[in-house]
Structures are given as structure tokens and as C-alpha cells.
Amino acid sequence: MSVQQAIREVEALLGKERVLTTVEDLACYSFDGTADAPSQRPDAVIMPKSTEEVQAIMKIASKYKTPVYPRGAGTNLSGGTIPLKGGLVVTFQMMNKILEVDSENLTATVQPGVIIASLNTAVAPYGLIYPPDPGTVSTATMAGSTAECSGGLRGLKYGVTKHYIMGMEVVLANGEKFRAGGKTVKNVTAYDLVKLFTGSEGTLGIITELIVKLIPAPEAKKSMLAIFSDLDDAGKTIAGIIAAKVIPATLEIMDKTTIETVEAFAKAGLPTDAEAVLLIEVDGIPEVVEKEAQAVVEVCKRFNGKVQVARDDAEREKLWAARRAALPALARKSPTTVLEDATVPRSRIPEMLRAIRAIAKKYDLLIGTFGHAGDGNLHPTILCDEHNQEQMKRVHKAVDEIFRVAVDMGGTLSGEHGIGMAKMKYLEWELGATGVDVLRRIKEALDPDYLLNPGKMVAGRS
């Protein structure tokens, strides 16, 4: 078999220790963080230590037409690293060095397997931060989160991963490599290849080095929790805060189902008769933070919100504990937790919340919704059991409808999780047939044999 020949050649190059082939090991790479996704064992798991090794692996893979799946920590939520068609998983734990922190240019240069939190620890002594903070910062890798273009809780003020990727080195399907971008703030040379590969979900090339942008750490933070007995009031507050010219770092919402579940499991002290709570954090220069916090409190009160302001770190921690408990609390309630990331313009958040509620009722499902209200990115979370086929049919219909509604409101299929495998079928709704064809043409220009992460984002011509 050609896959086995490819594996033997890779073994000859890297040694057997960095090529895992036992069924037990392969089973451990047959899945990722995605719920309700198929699992498939790869034929081998390879752990390269250098760009040259990655190039060699890609040359062998293209010689034998063997699929290759780049993988970081496998924490993504779109099935992005599941080796759907067998072949080789290439995982980057052994390329985990921070190569440089350049405090004059406010950049860091890192290998693909560096953990996001490790980078933040390394730049903290310089008074700097790398802002993207997906929920898995303590495990997710830099290249993995770049390829998935992950977001996080600070998206409203700080954006998502793509706003911080300045340059990269990429190995292509044929084993050749190139660099794009660099340390300059301004760089308008040719097509924006850095942006193209950011969020490409491992389908166009393999990122082997990254130059990322750092920013000064905010000096002060202030957190507030506002409780609303009317959903529209919460919506008006979100709009009102922005209208008051305050851009909070974080502006989170939790709906009634989420609040009830968090209370049942975590006892965070939230009133279960509330329709929604908002968690708001402003950060920056102390004087400005003070002024912005005041403005936020006024807006909340104007729209009948009951506001608690954290006076110290301990109180801040308490407010955040409730938000952090949201997903785990929902996840504990059922065997399977389908977490989506439909996103709408922020002005339509209350409308979207109501639409999700109607969909839940229509399909008789329990859906808790929480998320990043400030940037319009909601996480409708469907509580279900993947072993219950009848229920899963309803779940899939509900998911279809949620995305239909989001796109109809001028929103998008994915705020931060990516397309992966589950959302491929909706792409035309957002991009149209021509848009999807553009994706396909880009894919085929760079990877004509569909060797890189096949079955994700771009369907082959079958």
C-alpha cells in the first residue's frame, strides 16, 4: 500500500520514535474537541522537529498521494483536525520554541507548536500581551489557532487572531516553502498571503513559523455584571454602551437557560428569574477605565439593569467564574454538547436570541445561549445525546435553521470556530456559488491533489 510506503520513508527519515503507528496511539488522534463529529484513525502520527522535516514529509506525501492533516493541540470545534480520509497526522508539539521577543518592534517570532499561554507568559516581563484568547489558551498552539483564526472573549476591542499575524513561513503541498509578511507595521506587497493562510484551516499549506504582533498590556481593568429581567433591555444596553463611545474589552451575554444551568451546577449567585445577564469589562489607562466604567454603569441602569461592579480582584474573579462556568455547566447536563458560533451584527443580538429560542421550541430541544454579545458572536449550545438518533436529527435541523437565520440577518457562519467539516454545506448561503468556486480555485491552485486536510472547508470535485 502506498500509505505504508510513505510511512516507511518518513520513518527512515525521522526514526521510529517520532512516527506513531500502533492502533492504540492512532485511536488517540482520531478525534478533536468537536462534539457530534465522526472519528477516523490516521495511518500514522508524525512529530517533526524542523521546517526541513515538514518539507520532507510533504514531498513523501505528494509522491504517494497521501493525505496530511496538520494538528496542534486538537482543541478546535469544527472537526478541523479529524483525519477524515486516513493518512498522516503531522503534529507540532516538538516545534514549540519562542524564537524571539522583539520589544522594539512589538513582535514575537514563534514556532508553530508554542502554546498561546506560554507566549503570554514569555512576553509579560516586557509589559506586553498577545491578545487573542480562545477558551483553550492554556493548551491551544499558535499555528493551530492561526490556521483556525480563533477568537475569544476580547474580540470586541482586540479583534481575532488574524489581526495579530504579521508574517509566516509556510510549507506547501509539494514540499516547497515560502515566507510572507514580516515585522513591519505597513506591508502592502502583493496579495495579502499572510491573511490568506490565516484561517485556511490547514487546507492550503502548513505554517512552520509565525511573526505575531504584541501590544502593551492594559494597566487597569474593571468588571461589571448587569442583570436584566427583559431581553430587549439587555439588547438596548449593548447598543447603548457602544453609542456612549465605550468599546469594552469584553461584553458577554448569558441567556435564561444558561443562567439556570450555571446556577444549578456552579452556584455563582445569579438570579434564576433573570432573562439575561451581561458581563462587561473595560480596560486601559486607569483614568479612562474609571470614566468608561461609570458610563457603562449609567447605560445599564438606564435600561433597568441591576449592576454589580467588582471592587477588587477577588470580586472580579467571582463575576468571571459565572461566565467561565457557562460551557462546562451546560456540558455536564447532557452527554453531547453541540456548540455553534453563529454571528450577527451586534444590533440584532436580541432578535437572534429570540430566534434561537423559537428554534429550540420548534424542535423540542434545550438550547443554552451565551457568548460575545459585543461582537455579535453567539454560542447557541444544544444539549443532546449523540446516541439518540431521533433527537440528533432534530438537532441537525435546528443547526441548519440557526445558520440560515444568522446569514439572513447579515451575519456569518462562523465568528471564531471556522468552517471545518460541519459547516461546509452552508458556505453557498454566505458566499454564493461563485464565492465557493473561488475557494475551490484557490485550493486547487495550491493543492491540486487535495492532500492537505481533505474533507474540510473546500469539497473536492467528486
Added chain:
Amino acid sequence: MADLKTLEQARELINQCMKCGNCQAVCPLYAETMHEGAVARGKIRLAVDVLEGKLQPSHAVLDKFALCLTCKACEANCPCGVHCVDIILQARAQLAEKVGLPFIKQTIFRGLKLRRLFNLGLKVGANFQAVALKSRREGKGRTMRFPVMGMDMRRVIPDLATTHSRDMFDEYNPAHSGKGKVRAAFFTGCVNNLIYNDTCKAIVEVLRANDVDVIVPKEQHCCGAPVFINGDRNIGRDMARHNLEVFTAADEKYNLDYVFMACGTCVCSFAEHYTHLLHDEPKYLAMAEKLAKKTTDVNPLVIKVGGLQKPLGKVEHVVTYHDSCHLARSMKVTAEPREIMKAIPGIRFVEMKDAARCCGGAGSFSLTHYDLSKQITTKKAENIRSTGATLATTGCPGCRMTIEDGLAQSNVKIDTVHPVALLYESYKNSGVIKG
């Protein structure tokens, strides 16, 4: 799968895992191997595949489940509170029943089961250890002249005590005052019995100085954790029954207030595991539940009986403390040992980095996976060294043994003791105990 009925019962625990991968951040074995199969999330997938018939039970699968320190760091970091270690232990037991443990483990565990032979063998061993083990030129401990029981030749093993701890005491050791207010039975555990008689002596004397009558039941045996943690439930249950009978008899005779241990793993056996192991035998379950309520680690016990209210003499040392996984995460004992040491005049207490990270010992894990274990221990040794401490303390003799090996391998000359041994020194220096 009918024969995997009990793993099936773990299904509910398995379902709670949302595969987020947070366990990767704290798993010492993942940090070393960087393999998904080393971390809880990977093992939970293996359990699912075994349950669903996608993986046939085999020694290879059992080997994967053996790759766990049971340090519970994953559980402490799990947003969903999944009991990962319970799932892993369940899988080990199930697979061991199905395919059998490797020959070497079977042989050792059968040997452990025979209490008298086991003790006699080690007593003979203590007197003849020079034959098999050569003293190291520098420092304490020995290395092996030839491989014994699959141990790694490089390993530095502490000297076996020629007098076993339990032989140093009577069954009934009255409070020094003659007016005992509290009665507590000491389950020494193997390592304290066979190696660290200094710890046992200090503990018994400190308690006796605090109006505690200390009972040392003579017939006690290994708690069984090394056996049932590796998946041999049958021998584990035998050992549990034996210890429950011995301590229930002591309870009936002396009306015990406490059963105490100075070992993170032994204390968990009595406090947690025995009730699970014998849940289907009402007679023993009742004994286990009764004794579990009385079970405590010695550090909180010493504080509870007023051990820090006595006049405390000066002990000049810079001291750091390693949290045993089982003591810290299962028994939640972290504050008390520190409180004891900080109370002693002359001691400067310095926290080490990652104090609650596993030392790499994990009982027999260090025998079966010495290289991996050593990598983890080396980090612990470095964290100890960089505190500048003159003494390293820990509440668990298993950790102590591992740390001594790690310090020796890294050429760091720092002694190790149990925290209560420092209190004993302090008592001697203040005259509470006549030294």
C-alpha cells in the same frame, strides 16, 4: 460488551468529558511524551473505543492505561469535573481481568499478598542488602549490583531499615502524660515501615506528647494500592479486607478516635478506595465506611490535638515542601503541613515552583517506566534546588523516596524529611520531649 460491564458503568463519567483538551496543560506525562495517548483525553477515547468494540482488549491497550501517574492534576484542571483517574483505574481493572497483568507485576503482587513472607523477605533483605546493593560513594542510599524485580540499575534506593518501624513500638503506646485524651491508630504503610523509621518514630512521639494514645496494630499489611491501582482488584480486595479486619478489631478494643497515616496513598485507600473496592460486600463495606470517617493524614491530626500550642524550640533550616498528589488533590491536605513548618521558630519556609506537580514516582510507575519517571523527577529536583532550601519535606514516603533519587541523580545534596519530624526536633529542642 457484557464482560466490560463495569467500564460500561463508567460511561456516565466518560460522557462528561467534552474533549476540550484542558488536561494537556497540567499532565506531567503529556509534558514529557507530548503524546495524546499519555493524557486523560486520549485515554478516555481509548476507553470509549474498547467499550464500543473498536479496540480489542490487549496488553498493548493496558500498557496505554498504565501510562498514568494517577496524580489527578487533570481532574483538578477539568472544567467539567470529570473523574479521569476513576475511568483509568476502572479500565485497568477491566483489562487486567480480561488479558491478565504482565508476568512481572503478577509475581510482585502475589508476593505482596503474603504478609509474613513479604515482611520477612524484606527483613532478610535489610540485613543482606549489601550483597545486592552497593553503597554510593557519596551521600545516602544505594544503587543495585544486579537488576532486581525489573528495577532500573541507575536508581538510587534508600537503605532499608534494619529495624522495621512497627517493631519499634508496642501495640499500645500511651500518651507521655499517662492521661490520653485521644486514641489514634497508626497505619504506617510499607515504605514508612520498611525505610523511614525516623518518620514513624517522630510521629508517634509527637502525638504521645500531645496526650494521644497511639495504637500500632501489629497485623496490618500493605494497603493494597500498588495492587489495585495497577488493576489487580482481587488481590487488592484481599488486602483491603485484611486491613479492615485488623483496624476494626483495634477500634473495638480501643475505641479509636482516629486512624491516621503518614502517606498520601495509604490514607486514600482507607478514606476512599476501600469503600469502592468492597461496595458489594455489606460486611466489609460497613467496616470500610466506619473507618473512612475516622481516617486522617497525620499533619491535620497533629494540629487538631494541639501540637502547635506546645513550646516550640528553634530548628535552623530553610525548608520547602512538595505536595503529594494524593494528599493534596484527594485528601485536600495542603495548608496543614505548611502551617506546622511555619510555626517552628528558626525555619524559613520557601515555596518551590509547581509544588503540587507530581514528583514522577507514582508508586510502581517509577519501576515500570523509570526513564519517563526520571524526567519528571529531574524537574522536581531542579525546583527544589532553586529554592535554596537546606531540607525538602513531603507528606508522603513514596514521594520522598522518588525525590531522594531525583536529588541524588542531579547531584543535589539536600536531605528529605516528613514535616512532623521537624516538629519532633523542635520539641526536643524546647524540652517537650526529652531527646
